[in-house]
Amino acid sequence: MVAIVDYNAGNTRSLQFALDRLGVNSSLTSNIEEIQSAEKIIFPGQGAALNAMQNLKKKGLDKIIPNLKQPVLGICLGMQLLCRSTEEGNIDCLDIISTDVKKISNKVKVPHMGWNNISNLKSQLFNNVIDNEFMYLVHSFYVPIIPETIAESNYNGFFSVAIQKNNFYGVQFHPEKSSKPGIKILENFLTI
Amino acid sequence: MLTKRIIPCLDIKDGRTVKGVNFKNLRDAGDPVELAEKYANEKADELVFLDISATEQKRKTLYKLVLDVAASLDIPFTVGGGIKSIKDVSLLLKNGADKVSINSSAVYRPELINEVSTHYGSQCLVVAIDAKKINNKWKVHLVGGKVSTDIDLFKWAKEVESRGAGEILFTSMDNDGTKNGFANDAIAKLSNQLNIPIIASGGAGTEEHFKETFTVGKADAALAASVFHFGKISIPSLKNKLKRQNIAVRI
Numbered sequence: 001m002v003a004i005v006d007y008n009a010g011n012t013r014s015l016q017f018a019l020d021r022l023g024v025n026s027s028l029t030s031n032i033e034e035i036q037s038a039e040k041i042i043f044p045g046q047g048a049a050l051n052a053m054q055n056l057k058k059k060g061l062d063k064i065i066p067n068l069k070q071p072v073l074g075i076c077l078g079m080q081l082l083c084r085s086t087e088e089g090n091i092d093c094l095d096i097i098s099t100d101v102k103k104i105s106n107k108v109k110v111p112h113m114g115w116n117n118i119s120n121l122k123s124q125l126f127n128n129v130i131d132n133e134f135m136y137l138v139h140s141f142y143v144p145i146i147p148e149t150i151a152e153s154n155y156n157g158f159f160s161v162a163i164q165k166n167n168f169y170g171v172q173f174h175p176e177k178s179s180k181p182g183i184k185i186l187e188n189f190l191t192i
Numbered sequence: 193m194l195t196k197r198i199i200p201c202l203d204i205k206d207g208r209t210v211k212g213v214n215f216k217n218l219r220d221a222g223d224p225v226e227l228a229e230k231y232a233n234e235k236a237d238e239l240v241f242l243d244i245s246a247t248e249q250k251r252k253t254l255y256k257l258v259l260d261v262a263a264s265l266d267i268p269f270t271v272g273g274g275i276k277s278i279k280d281v282s283l284l285l286k287n288g289a290d291k292v293s294i295n296s297s298a299v300y301r302p303e304l305i306n307e308v309s310t311h312y313g314s315q316c317l318v319v320a321i322d323a324k325k326i327n328n329k330w331k332v333h334l335v336g337g338k339v340s341t342d343i344d345l346f347k348w349a350k351e352v353e354s355r356g357a358g359e360i361l362f363t364s365m366d367n368d369g370t371k372n373g374f375a376n377d378a379i380a381k382l383s384n385q386l387n388i389p390i391i392a393s394g395g396a397g398t399e400e401h402f403k404e405t406f407t408v409g410k411a412d413a414a415l416a417a418s419v420f421h422f423g424k425i426s427i428p429s430l431k432n433k434l435k436r437q438n439i440a441v442r443i
Contacts, residue, residue: 179232180266
């Protein structure tokens with residue numbers, strides 16, 4: 001069973017449908033026991049970081065998530081919350097990956113919205129995904145290139161479009177909205 | 193590199209696609225889900241569904257439709273038409289829409305833009321602006337272009353951005369339906385003045401028009417309806433042509 005962490009952080013319907021199409025059982029839940037006992041955990045996110053962190057704290061999930069031992073996939077804001085802090089509201093995040101999330105420069109349009117290519121792919125998450133494949137992104141903050149970077153993209157310079165530390169994976173793009181290659185990445189995560 | 197987006201727009205009435213759709217190999221040309229899948233397979237970058245149902249009762253079919261589209265589509269889609277409140281927005285997002293597009297209701301009550309972006313994030317909010325040149329000045333029009341206002345396009349666009357819109361969908365009523373090309377002067381001015389993406393709409397007739405709106409018009413995305421629905425332009429051919437002309441597109 002795949003647990004999708006429910007903390008009122010945006011639209012998870014597409015993600016649930018994508019998992020349905022893969023024939024995978026999923027449950028949208030904030031129940032701590034259910035999350036802890038799931039085989040895989042997807043940590044989605046959209047909207048504002050401050051609200052998201054407050055909701056996680058209210059549900060006690062900020063203490064649970066960093067201690068999970070099974071594969072965890074943070075998507076979009078979910079990936080950013082795995083980091084130490086974010087310039088979005090200047091708040092502390094879960095600090096699973098010790099890096100700080102930065103604001104995209106106003107020299108380019110913000111949000112970075114649309115399809116961009118991902119390269120330098122370094123994880124089984126990208127099995128059978130070609131270098132420079134396109135993914136759909138929409139974000140105003142970014143994770144810089146760090147030792148945990150497993151894929152990068154370029155928007156006013158290179159940034160981390162995917163990161164990994166131990167059992168924690170994060171992708172800035174929306175695999176559930178990135179056509180067949182995105183669904184392949186979701187499928188790869190489920191087989192880790 | 194971030195690519196330019198090609199966005200087919202589907203008009204929906206009572207849960208069905210309207211405007212003659214001239215495709216072979218479609219079992220049911222009026223079925224929005226089937227048409228959406230066809231465009232997704234051709235590598236359309238996003239889709240817009242514009243609901244033009246006349247009554248509130250008929251509008252309910254829209255929510256079911258959004259759910260059906262979300263269940264089968266793996267690219268982003270926007271839903272617009274008749275959205276008046278944060279409650280309407282919430283229902284559409286819950287049913288799986290990635291973004292909503294608001295138009296007249298944002299002019300009547302601009303706070304709606306702040307409310308949606310605060311609650312759900314700028315990423316899900318497209319503000320659509322219809323405008324027309326009157327005495328050489330671009331003026332905002334409402335209710336599908338039927339109601340004129342004295343509001344200046346560029347001032348309104350700036351306000352829309354500062355209130356938290358994620359994107360602007362600009363339709364030039366002077367160009368819409370002409371197939372003579374996009375209003376690239378106005379689009380370029382919007383794109384230069386604002387720091388959020390601009391979707392160009394109105395006037396697409398040839399593949400060259402898309403190239404012009406991306407280069408001269410500096411548009412981030414281009415939306416069209418009939419040229420795609422009637423098969424005058426095929427998305428794979430359009431994208432290949434753009435790519436040959438060194439415009440970044442997803443192939």
